Amino acid sequence: MEEEKRAFSEQKKSCVNCGAELTYKPGTTEIKCDYCGHEETIVQNEDGFKELELKPYLEEMGSLSHSEEILMLQCKNCGANQHIEENYKSLHCVYCTMPLIIEDAYKEDWILPGAVLPFQFDQKKSHQIFSKWVQGLWFAPNNLKKAALDPQYTKGLYLPYWTFDAQLYATYTGQRGDYYYVSVPYTTTVNGKTVQRTRQERRTRWTPASGSVSGFVDDTLIKASHQRKNAIPNKIAHWNLKALVPFNTSFLAGFVTEKYTIPLKDGHLESTKEAEKIARSWSRHDIGGDTQRVHSINMSLSEETFKHILLPVYISAYQYNGKKYNFFVNGQTGRISGKRPYSFWKIFFTVVLSIAVIVLILWLVDTYQNQQGNI
Numbered sequence: 564m565e566e567e568k569r570a571f572s573e574q575k576k577s578c579v580n581c582g583a584e585l586t587y588k589p590g591t592t593e594i595k596c597d598y599c600g601h602e603e604t605i606v607q608n609e610d611g612f613k614e615l616e617l618k619p620y621l622e623e624m625g626s627l628s629h630s631e632e633i634l635m636l637q638c639k640n641c642g643a644n645q646h647i648e649e650n651y652k653s654l655h656c657v658y659c660t661m662p663l664i665i666e667d668a669y670k671e672d673w674i675l676p677g678a679v680l681p682f683q684f685d686q687k688k689s690h691q692i693f694s695k696w697v698q699g700l701w702f703a704p705n706n707l708k709k710a711a712l713d714p715q716y717t718k719g720l721y722l723p724y725w726t727f728d729a730q731l732y733a734t735y736t737g738q739r740g741d742y743y744y745v746s747v748p749y750t751t752t753v754n755g756k757t758v759q760r761t762r763q764e765r766r767t768r769w770t771p772a773s774g775s776v777s778g779f780v781d782d783t784l785i786k787a788s789h790q791r792k793n794a795i796p797n798k799i800a801h802w803n804l805k806a807l808v809p810f811n812t813s814f815l816a817g818f819v820t821e822k823y824t825i826p827l828k829d830g831h832l833e834s835t836k837e838a839e840k841i842a843r844s845w846s847r848h849d850i851g852g853d854t855q856r857v858h859s860i861n862m863s864l865s866e867e868t869f870k871h872i873l874l875p876v877y878i879s880a881y882q883y884n885g886k887k888y889n890f891f892v893n894g895q896t897g898r899i900s901g902k903r904p905y906s907f908w909k910i911f912f913t914v915v916l917s918i919a920v921i922v923l924i925l926w927l928v929d930t931y932q933n934q935q936g937n938i
């Protein structure tokens with residue numbers, strides 16, 4: 564544990580020219596000084612991803628070599644907890660923009676991430692994506708547009724996820740259904756006469772089926788933070804995990820990292836449910852035929868390993884009429900999504916204007932028809 568801890572903090576690097584803290588430069592494998600432009604390549608450890616054996620972690624968390632302490636800050640307003648890998652100048656909650664107080668920081672154990680998907684573009688670019696989207700919103704209050712365009716509140720955030728790998732074996736019982744068609748006679752009326760016709764109807768022949776399926780379940784992705792209030796929209800929560808790189812704190816420099824709040828144990832329960840769905844779908848495939856019924860499944864998982872991984876999103880937080888709004892941009896794909904308020908007055912005036920136009924048209928038509936009538 565001691566050894567691991569030292570490795571973690573030693574990776575925090577200062578600029579050799581001016582002493583300022585180096586931050587990760589998105590889309591590259593460099594860390595960069597924002598003051599003098601000095602760049603350094605991030606040295607990657609060669610042993611690749613750290614897939615951790617699941618059992619010992621489920622049994623005794625905390626005393627293991629891949630866990631260590633980090634400094635956490637909890638937002639008093641929305642409850643989000645965040646770890647900030649940069650100089651503590653002015654800190655704001657990434658979700659709700661409330662100021663965070665460095666004196667409130669506390670230390671917590673966490674399982675070190677095994678892999679990270681580094682940001683692929685910088686904050687400036689994410690801000691351009693936000694701006695374009697906000698400008699294109701219909702009926703958005705002008706204040707929203709102004710505030711969403713304040714780059715101060717757009718932050719890069721690494722979200723925690725669990726991924727699980729396992730060897731799956733399952734036996735099943737069920738039924739295989741094969742379609743066949745029968746000709747069914749019926750009577751109908753054609754030109755007032757009753758006639759006999761036949762039509763084809765589909766039937767299913769059911770036969771009992773049983774067997775076993777097995778295979779490797781790779782990278783089942785499970786959310787590791789509750790995000791009840793601060794939910795990341797599903798629309799943007801898709802990353803290409805092929806781009807994961809072995810974890811290195813340098814990738815977090817200058818960004819905010821959220822600590823997992825869903826314990827490994829609960830994440831594992833979720834992933835087991837996912838594995839059951841997979842076993843069910845493999846069983847259906849194994850049964851074959853046109854349709855299947857699965858009556859029972861007996862599944863076991865072995866050689867289970869897991870990783871704690873970090874995935875990138877940019878968040879823009881904004882308060883409007885006392886309510887909190889977030890816009891999210893996927894830090895890998897650039898997809899955007901967000902909740903947005905509507906301006907009552909903009910909608911009101913549009914409706915009033917539309918009614919006025921309709922009334923005017925009706926009046927014009929009426930006048931025209933009257934004139935026609937007078938001729």
Ligand SMILES: [Zn+2]
Nearest residue numbers: 578581596599
């Ligand atoms: Zn420098």
Ligand SMILES: [Zn+2]
Nearest residue numbers: 638641656659
């Ligand atoms: Zn907050």
